[in-house]
Amino acid sequence: MNARRSLPPALVAGAAICALVTALALVSLVWTPYPAEAMGVASRLAAPSPAHPFGSDPYGRDVLSMVIAGARSALAVALAACAIGIGVGAPMGLLAAAPQSGRWGGLIGEAVMRTSDMIFAFPALLIAVLLSAVLGPGAINAVIAIGVFNAPVFAKVARGAALSLWAQDYVLAARLVGKNRWRISLEHIAPNLLNGLIVQAAIQLSLAVVADAGLSYVGLGVQPPQPSWGRMLADAQTLYAAAPWLALFPGGAIVLTVLGFSLLGDGLRERLDPRRGGGG
Numbered sequence: 001m002n003a004r005r006s007l008p009p010a011l012v013a014g015a016a017i018c019a020l021v022t023a024l025a026l027v028s029l030v031w032t033p034y035p036a037e038a039m040g041v042a043s044r045l046a047a048p049s050p051a052h053p054f055g056s057d058p059y060g061r062d063v064l065s066m067v068i069a070g071a072r073s074a075l076a077v078a079l080a081a082c083a084i085g086i087g088v089g090a091p092m093g094l095l096a097a098a099p100q101s102g103r104w105g106g107l108i109g110e111a112v113m114r115t116s117d118m119i120f121a122f123p124a125l126l127i128a129v130l131l132s133a134v135l136g137p138g139a140i141n142a143v144i145a146i147g148v149f150n151a152p153v154f155a156k157v158a159r160g161a162a163l164s165l166w167a168q169d170y171v172l173a174a175r176l177v178g179k180n181r182w183r184i185s186l187e188h189i190a191p192n193l194l195n196g197l198i199v200q201a202a203i204q205l206s207l208a209v210v211a212d213a214g215l216s217y218v219g220l221g222v223q224p225p226q227p228s229w230g231r232m233l234a235d236a237q238t239l240y241a242a243a244p245w246l247a248l249f250p251g252g253a254i255v256l257t258v259l260g261f262s263l264l265g266d267g268l269r270e271r272l273d274p275r276r277g278g279g280g
Contacts, residue, residue, distance in 0.1 A: 011267020014202075017260025021253075025071040032065035037225040045243050055245040057235065063245060066227040067253050073139070073222045074229055074257065078208035080143040082201050085150025090197060092116070092151065093158025094189060097166060098181045113159065116152035124149040128211050132220035142221045146211045150204050157200045162189050195272040202265035206258045213254050229254050 028036075033053075040060030048055045054063035096109035119127065131145035165171060166189070174184050215221035216230025224231070229250040236246035 008267040008270040010263045011271055014260050014263030014265070014267050017256060018264055021071050021257050021260060022075065024068050025075045028069045028072045032062075032068050034062035034065045036065045036069035036227050037061065045239075047243075048245055054249045055243065057232075057243075057246055058239065063232075063249055066232060067229070067249050069227040070229040070232065070250060070253065071257070073226055074209050074212055074254075077139055077143055077146065077212040077222065078205050081146035081150055081208045081211075082204050084143065084147030085154050085204060086197060086201060088147070089151035089154025089156075090158045090190075090193065092155040093160075094162055094185050094193075096155065097159045097162030097189070098185050099166065109159075112155065116155050119149060119152045124207070125211055125214050128215060129218065129220060132215055137220045137223055139222045139226075142212060142215045145215070146208050149211075150208065153204060154197060154200060157196050158193055161193050161196045165189050165192055199265055199268045199272060202261050202268055206261035206265070209254065209257050209261065 038061060040056070043052065043056045043060040043062075045058055046052050046056040046060075052062050052064065054067060056062055057066070092112045096112040098109075127149050128142070128145040131148060132141050135141035135144065162185075171184060171188055174188055179187070212221055213228075213230035213233070216228040217234045219231070219234070221230055222228040232250035233247055233254075236243070236250070240247050
């Protein structure tokens with residue numbers, strides 16, 4: 001019984017890291033040690049000290065404040081992009097998995113999955129950069145771009161799980177009593193996809209954080225004056241030898257956040273997947 005109640009270490013560690021990053025993002029809405037955009041000539045390139053624990057940048061801005069405010073940007077973009085991915089991809093997967101009839105029935109699922117395969121043929125970050133370049137720089141366009149390459153992932157997950165569910169006895173019983181495929185999809189299939197989608201969402205959040213940092217690094221993500229971890233790294237690349245803290249702290253924040261979501265995804269998979277001994 002104790003083994004069944006115990007949580008996987010990866011889940012505990014991932015949840016703790018994600019809770020910390022989320023708390024920093026929420027705190028940044030009302031407080032940072034200094035205004036994140038405030039410049040100070042007297043404190044330009046100050047090394048880490050009690051006054052500036054993470055040092056300051058060439059404009060005298062407090063790096064700790066910028067890292068905390070950057071958590072808000074990173075999480076907002078990642079969460080919104082994953083919401084788009086689930087909102088578009090999960091229905092696509094359900095549609096592709098549902099038994100089709102009629103002249104065009106089989107083509108629907110094929111069209112959905114071939115579209116996903118076409119998107120998968122290109123590197124995800126390259127698609128995001130291309131779309132952001134076409135749509136223009138900015139947080140909203142970054143969300144759309146990252147969401148586009150998230151959708152096929154969720155479509156694949158939803159379709160794979162739904163195909164196995166359509167063969168279950170309770171679904172066959174629902175078909176025998178006259179329920180149509182759309183009602184069965186909504187009432188019986190979709191609720192049972194939640195575990196897999198939650199696990200995949202945690203994994204995709206880690207990738208979305210990296211994608212957001214990449215877009216910001218090349219100037220296509222969150223725009224100034226809103227701090228962004230990726231842009232902080234871009235600004236630090238020419239000053240790494242003189243002021244290594246400029247890259248160390250935002251880079252560490254990205255690594256920590258990605259690690260947190262990755263561990264959370266692994267822990268959730270272990271906990272929710274009965275085939276791995278979790279769940280229950």
